[in-house]
Amino acid sequence: MLLKFIIAIAVCVVISYLMGSFNSAIVTVRIMKGEDIRNFGSGNAGLTNTLRCFGKLPALFTLIGDLLKGIIAVLICKLICSLMGIGIGPENDVYFIGYIAGLCAVIGHIFPIYYGFKGGKGVLVGVSVFIVIDPIVFGILILIFALILAVSRYVSLSSIIATELCPVVTFLVRYYIENETLNLSILYAVMTLPICAIIILMHRSNMARLRNGTENRFSFHKREK
Numbered sequence: 001m002l003l004k005f006i007i008a009i010a011v012c013v014v015i016s017y018l019m020g021s022f023n024s025a026i027v028t029v030r031i032m033k034g035e036d037i038r039n040f041g042s043g044n045a046g047l048t049n050t051l052r053c054f055g056k057l058p059a060l061f062t063l064i065g066d067l068l069k070g071i072i073a074v075l076i077c078k079l080i081c082s083l084m085g086i087g088i089g090p091e092n093d094v095y096f097i098g099y100i101a102g103l104c105a106v107i108g109h110i111f112p113i114y115y116g117f118k119g120g121k122g123v124l125v126g127v128s129v130f131i132v133i134d135p136i137v138f139g140i141l142i143l144i145f146a147l148i149l150a151v152s153r154y155v156s157l158s159s160i161i162a163t164e165l166c167p168v169v170t171f172l173v174r175y176y177i178e179n180e181t182l183n184l185s186i187l188y189a190v191m192t193l194p195i196c197a198i199i200i201l202m203h204r205s206n207m208a209r210l211r212n213g214t215e216n217r218f219s220f221h222k223r224e225k
């Protein structure tokens with residue numbers, strides 16, 4: 001049983017990383033504009049930089065692609081574990097694999113093997129896994145993000161605050177709304193920490209600019225190149 005568990009986790013880790021390594025911003029901008037998004041704006045291969053530098057349509061495809069790869073990675077990994085009968089706890093719960101798949105997809109997005117290990121910051125991919133794992137947590141995090149963005153107009157600040165609150169929201173939703181056991185609720189909250197930590201770590205430069213007052217505010221208008 002232990003060997004089967006290790007094999008299932010290893011397969012899920014590889015699949016999630018490879019799916020995460022597919023960068024929607026790089027592919028979209030290259031196909032639609034013939035350019036490398038990493039050579040423009042902030043140099044970040046993500047949604048915000050795509051919107052700022054190339055406009056709404058490329059940004060839309062980037063958004064869809066980043067959300068889908070996180071969703072698909074989690075669904076595939078849950079299916080693998082279900083078929084192999086791999087879970088945790090007395091109820092053989094397979095939700096745990098969603099957090100592992102999400103973490104590996106985020107790592108793939110940030111350090112993509114297909115693009116010289118230079119990708120985006122992982123926010124969209126990180127939040128997308130909650131569409132499958134826990135839609136209520138997803139909705140609350142999106143609401144927090146939207147409220148902070150509406151007030152501050154800083155995408156980075158909104159992303160950081162929503163990410164920091166993710167473990168707390170996960171625990172509260174699991175325990176008080178979905179009536180999970182205390183142990184599972186704590187476990188799921190703890191399992192969000194690696195995803196949150198790596199996303200916040202990738203925002204170090206944004207935090208420095210926020211402190212210095214030089215961070216770019218959000219706008220729906222693309223910048224002139």
